[in-house]
Amino acid sequence: MVEIVTDTINGALRALGIEPPERIEVEVPKDESLGDLSTPVAMSLAKVLKQPPRKIAADILSKIDEARKNSYFESIEIAGPGFINFRLKGEFISKALWEVLSNGGKNLRKNIGRGARVQVEFVSANPTGPLHLGHGRGAAVGSALSNLLKAAGFDVTREFYINDAGRQVALLGLSVFARYQELLGVECPFPEDGYRGDYIADIAKEIISQAGDKYKGAGFDSAGEFFKGFSRDMMLRQIEADLAAFGVHFDIWQSEKELYGRGEVENTIQYLRAKGHIYEKDKALWFRATAFGDEKDRVIVKSDGQYTYFASDIAYHKKKVDGGYAELINLWGADHHGYIQRVKAAIEALGYDRERLKVILVQMVNLLRGGKPVQMSKRAGEFVTLREVMEEVGADTTKFIFLTRRSDSHLDFDLEVAKESSAENPVFYVQYANARINSIFRHAAEKGMGMESIGGISPSVLGLLKEPEEVRIMKKLLMYPMVFEASALAREPHRITYYLQEIAGMFHPYYNRHRIVSETGPELTLARLALVEAVRLVLRDGLEILGVTAPERM
């Protein structure tokens, strides 16, 4: 759809002897009385050509190919400061919609990735406790983004990085160990900053049921590895199950511990050392991050010989870039923003373009109940988990709320609003449109008009759709590929969410005002069935990308 305008403009510019700019901006005018599509290209060129925008627009207009114009456009006009506005021809719209229907919506998605490999790393929660709502936001956005890029022709790998090598997992093991001894009646001091949630005792009970009192009274020195490993595995299984319940899946679960085990951390350090990016100071090993734009140099091996978290993170990112991905996307909690520069510095030091890594910050979620903040304390083990929220308000609603915001905007998540207003919730509005269309088809089938009859429809039948609502919906549907493409290019799935609300917002009034299945006009019925089928195709396509279900009935 957009190409028709850009091609037209490009052709006219060449006829004028002007080299077309790399990108011709095409937009939908705010006021539909101005036209269906518009380009400000004449104004953009005004600077370069040193001519008034309206004159350039007039020149372009005069060079537009007549045949081309006649087959696509009702009118092309210059308006305002120099916009060129296009109004699409009715027959062209019908034909374009017919094409969408004739291949079942396959051409709604544009292949912009062309198989390029992209890795999306998200959630990556420490396996030391259940997922909370903040993780849920990362999961919803990361998953939708992965779906979107895959739909746009990228070869996407979804990865979850497991921080299972450091102090946190050790602390998890120690916390479980203490609870285990306690449950068996052995006095054991609970670690100062240990994890206090009930899930710790659950893990301890599981160990008792599997291994009995085998470790009763044992020292952590000897039993520690078992407790750490068991706790980590059990925690990870729960995280995976929670994510699965949320409809989120990963291709790769990358263990940090494994990176150490395979010597990848040590190898990476040697590699950087050989390149001269490592030096020793105060008995510690430092990475010369300042050479690559970071604020200060960073320690990777502490003076006591312990690796820092950053050391394994460099190794992890080396593994990623060596893996041949054209783009690495990391979704991080916004509290990690200070980390971006040093990781990018590391990538550059490893000999890669730092721009290969794109970090998407996901802002904190403020959990409210009835307008009041829900107190959460990880120390005391009091927090609302993702699973609890899913059970209370539903996975679809939870996801949709996350996906109607830009990921970098702060977000208030009010449990009461999400739950109590469920009837007024935007997600239902969109799903309901789909359910209603299904209902229409059930009704049509009873009247002997099934999906089959749409299959053999001819473009001219769609020409019967003359109501203003119908024309608006057709045009909106044809804009879907443009929204899809922009959304994928910007790596912003929330644009799809808004589009779906808009299309649903056009369908419901139409449904209310016009009867789809009518006794009087079989031809018109067929045309209208085809129209709502196209709406359904687009709704389902969008919902599938968002990872939100499209129920048959509601």
Next chain:
RNA sequence: GCGCCUGUAGCUCAGUUGGAUAGAGCAACUGCCUUCUAAGCAGUGGGUCAGGGGUUCGAAUCCCUUCAGGCGCGCCA
């Protein structure tokens, strides 16, 4: 103190990468179910785009600055 994010209608948020007269949902008020699903529809009101400067044909969008909120600035993870 320095850095990052945010500030748009009473509330929650969009705003097509700088375009035309700034939008949606919720909340409020008034109507509409013997009809393909009322989780819907029709109608009504609501703005100093936090404030101030600048860049240009044109700014909610880019730059500077002030204010407000959040987050980060360890040989922690």
